[in-house]
Amino acid sequence: MGHAPNRKEVKKILSRLREKIEKEECFTCDCLHALLMQLQLDIDEDMGDLFESFAVPRSMMHACLGCTPCVPSQLYSEYICKQEGGRRKSRRTGSLASNV
Numbered sequence: 001m002g003h004a005p006n007r008k009e010v011k012k013i014l015s016r017l018r019e020k021i022e023k024e025e026c027f028t029c030d031c032l033h034a035l036l037m038q039l040q041l042d043i044d045e046d047m048g049d050l051f052e053s054f055a056v057p058r059s060m061m062h063a064c065l066g067c068t069p070c071v072p073s074q075l076y077s078e079y080i081c082k083q084e085g086g087r088r089k090s091r092r093t094g095s096l097a098s099n100v
Contacts, residue, residue, distance in 0.1 A: 002083035004044040013039065013079060014050055020071045028060045032072035035079065042083070 005013070017032065026032055036054055040047075064070065 002085065004042055005039065007045070007047055007050070010039055010043060010047055010050055013075065014054075016075060017054075017072065020075070022071075023067065025062070025065060026067070026072060027054065028056050028062055029064060029072060030061060031064050031070055031076070033061060035072050035076040038076065038079070 013035075017035070021027065021032075032054070033056075036051055040051065064073075
């Protein structure tokens with residue numbers, strides 16, 4: 001996979017999450033927490049302070065509600081695509097897609 005995101009990159013992703021999420025339910029959704037977990041797995045330094053505001057008790061978390069669009073999933077996809085060098089295969093067509 002790509003490089004470990006630095007503090008500035010992580011802050012930018014988390015800022016985009018806060019800006020784009022419109023539904024309160026998103027903050028307790030598995031989609032958002034999957035992105036947060038992936039970021040935490042990929043970073044090389046302790047950035048726990050950046051993630052504190054997203055912490056919720058496990059009992060409050062829920063599965064994807066099927067929102068369209070799903071902002072956390074979109075950002076997760078963009079992040080993974082960037083980590084893979086800006087190209088990924090489309091699930092629907094099997095063709096390569098660029099992340100712009």
